[in-house]
Amino acid sequence: MPINHKSLEALRAFVETGSVSGASDRLFRTAPQISRLLSALEDEVGFPVLSRRGRRLRLTKEGKEFYQEVERLMLCHDDLNLRADQIRRGKTEHIRILAAPFISHAVINQTLAQIMMRRPDMTAQIDSRVRLDIDVWVTEETFDLGIAPLPIKEGVFNIEPFLELPMVAVMNPSHPLAAKKVVTFDDFSSHQIIATHARSLLGQHLQSLVKRTGKRLNVRVEARNGVIACQMAGLNLGCCLADPFVALSSGVEDLVIRPFEPGGILKYGFLYPAGRNRTEIVDEVATEIRHRTTELARHIFDDDVRLSLRL
Helix, strand or coil: CCCCHHHHHHHHHHHHHCCHHHHHHHHCCCHHHHHHHHHHHHHHHCCCCEEEECCEEEECHHHHHHHHHHHHHHHHHHHHHHHHHHHHCCCCCEEEEEECHHHHHHHHHHHHHHHHHHCCCCEEEEEECCHHHHHHHHHHCCCCEEEEEECCCCECEEEEEEEEEECEEEECCCCHHHHCCCEEHHHHHCCEEEECCCCCHHHHHHHHHHHHHCCCCEEEEECCCHHHHHHHHHCCCCEEEECHHHHHHCCCCCCEEEEEECCCEEEEEEEEECCCCCCHHHHHHHHHHHHHHHHHHHCCCCCCCECCCCC
C-alpha cells in the first residue's frame, strides 16, 4: 500500500510541534483528522510508529528510525517545491551549498554575497553539518557544491582538493607562548591546554606526538567543538591547537596565532555530485572560494602575528 503524503506531513508536524494539537494548528486540520492520518500511516507501513504513555504520544523505536527517512524525504520535497517556485519566477541561477559551519562563516558567506551582488537574480541555499558527521551527511544530502575537510570516504561525488592549511597554536595575547615566533610541541605540553575532540585531525595529531615523545598533556578544558576551544583560549584558559578557519569563525577579536611544530596539515576539498554537469554558477562560486581561501592562507600570519577577523 503506497504511503499517503498527507500522513507523512502529519507525522512531521506532530514530531516538530510535540503534540497532535500542535500538528493540527500547523496543518490547519482538526485534531481528529491528524489522529486519523497517523493511524492510517501505521496501517500503511505495517508497524507501530507511535506509542501512548499516559496522555502523551511518543515515537516508538521503529517510529524514530522511520522518521529519519521521512525527514530526509520531506526535506527533498521542500527543496523541490522551492526550486519549482524559483523556476516559475525565472530564478534559474541557483546553487545549493553544503559545508561545515566554520567554513561557511569564514569563507562562503562573504563569497556568496560578492557574487550575488553581481548576479541580482541569483538564489542560494546554504546548509551546514558538524565536522565529525561529514562522512554521513555528504551521502544523505542534496547539494551542488560541498566544501569539506579531507580525507573523506568515497561516495557518489567527485572530490577536488583545493587547499592545504597548517595546524596552528592559538592563544590569548597575554599567554606566555604568545612571545614565541613558533610554538613547539615541547612548549605546548609544558602549559595548560584546551583539548579538542580526540577523533578530530587535531586531536589525532596531538595523540601521535604524545605517543612519539612520551610527554603528557596538561588538559585544563576539554572542548569537543573547535570554535569553543578557540573561545576558551581567547579567555586565557590555555593554549589550543586549531584549524585557522575555526579560529576565524570563533568570534574572538584578539587571538594570537603561531606556527606549530611538528606541524600537521589540514586539507580541504570541493565535492561535486557524480554524474551531474556543473553549472556556470557552481564553477564561479568554487573559483571565488578557491581565491578567497588562498588569500586567507597567505595572510594568516601578519607582522603582529595576531589573527585578523576582517580578512
